[in-house]
Amino acid sequence: MNEELDSGQEGAANGAATIDRRNMALTGRRAITFCDRAVSGAMAIHDFNAQRLFVEAALSAGVAVRCPDDQSNYLRNVLRLGSGAEVLVFNGADGEWRARLALEGKRGAMLEPLEQVRPQEGGPDIQYLFAPLKRARLDYMVQKATELGVASLRPVLTRHTVAERVNLARMRSNAIEAAEQCGILRVPEVLAPDRLAAVLSRWDRSRPLVFCDEHAAVRSPITALGAIPPGPVGVLIGPEGGFAAEEREQLAAHPFTVQVSLGPRIMRADTAAVAALALVNSVLGDWRGG
Numbered sequence: 570m571n572e573e574l575d576s577g578q579e580g581a582a583n584g585a586a587t588i589d590r591r592n593m594a595l596t597g598r599r600a601i602t603f604c605d606r607a608v609s610g611a612m613a614i615h616d617f618n619a620q621r622l623f624v625e626a627a628l629s630a631g632v633a634v635r636c637p638d639d640q641s642n643y644l645r646n647v648l649r650l651g652s653g654a655e656v657l658v659f660n661g662a663d664g665e666w667r668a669r670l671a672l673e674g675k676r677g678a679m680l681e682p683l684e685q686v687r688p689q690e691g692g693p694d695i696q697y698l699f700a701p702l703k704r705a706r707l708d709y710m711v712q713k714a715t716e717l718g719v720a721s722l723r724p725v726l727t728r729h730t731v732a733e734r735v736n737l738a739r740m741r742s743n744a745i746e747a748a749e750q751c752g753i754l755r756v757p758e759v760l761a762p763d764r765l766a767a768v769l770s771r772w773d774r775s776r777p778l779v780f781c782d783e784h785a786a787v788r789s790p791i792t793a794l795g796a797i798p799p800g801p802v803g804v805l806i807g808p809e810g811g812f813a814a815e816e817r818e819q820l821a822a823h824p825f826t827v828q829v830s831l832g833p834r835i836m837r838a839d840t841a842a843v844a845a846l847a848l849v850n851s852v853l854g855d856w857r858g859g
Contacts, residue, residue, distance in 0.1 A: 748828065806845060
């Protein structure tokens with residue numbers, strides 16, 4: 570599968586969402602929900618005022634990490650940090666570390682991990698599959714899926730897919746950016762695109778695959794998801810034009826698939842992704858509490 574070679578501006582739109590604590594106030598008969606920037610449950614509190622960087626290298630106390638050129642430039646010329654400044658670093662495997670910056674020459678930089686401030690966290694075992702979108706909306710969707718805690722991202726090509734070429738490196742960059750901004754320690758794995766039929770033929774039969782479809786027989790998504798035992802799950806969002814009739818039949822023919830409606834309104838695919846993942850986290854994932 571060929572990846573798209575983007576020649577335009579790289580980077581993703583800044584718009585990180587957070588998992589919020591809700592406080593209710595009543596005005597007349599209307600309930601108003603106020604959200605603050607906080608995390609709840611078992612997740613460790615993250616210092617949102619600290620600069621935070623993803624690194625590829627393994628992290629352990631006293632073992633310095635050499636920054637790539639773009640990261641050195643960011644630390645030196647964008648943040649304007651000097652030797653001795655401290656930042657938070659993570660790599661998706663070794664937790665989060667407080668690290669000290671050491672500048673080298675005119676352009677280089679090293680980061681020395683000093684102490685681990687948060688152990689590595691996992692997250693819900695959600696494999697997120699989706700029909701690729703065009704560039705800006707794909708950026709948004711990857712960021713939101715990362716913030717909602719998915720374990721992996723896989724583009725799936727369908728009959729009505731509008732963008733069959735996917736830039737996997739750009740997807741990974743957007744996932745990393747969302748993790749950096751939102752205090753997330755796990756960066757989802759970005760998998761190569763594949764055809765829907767091929768994905769279904771290789772699917773782990775023990776993992777339910779939720780596919781969102783306006784034609785679902787059970788209109789309540791809570792009811793449909795409630796029939797699935799909590800645990801590993803896949804979530805599939807189709808293309809803007811919906812699944813073709815033969816694709817819907819193909820999905821429904823497998824015993825591991827669960828058809829779910831997202832309500833009475835038609836959503837764009839990137840909106841449907843947020844709605845579906847929020848529902849799955851609430852019913853099957855790590856939003857269930859207790």
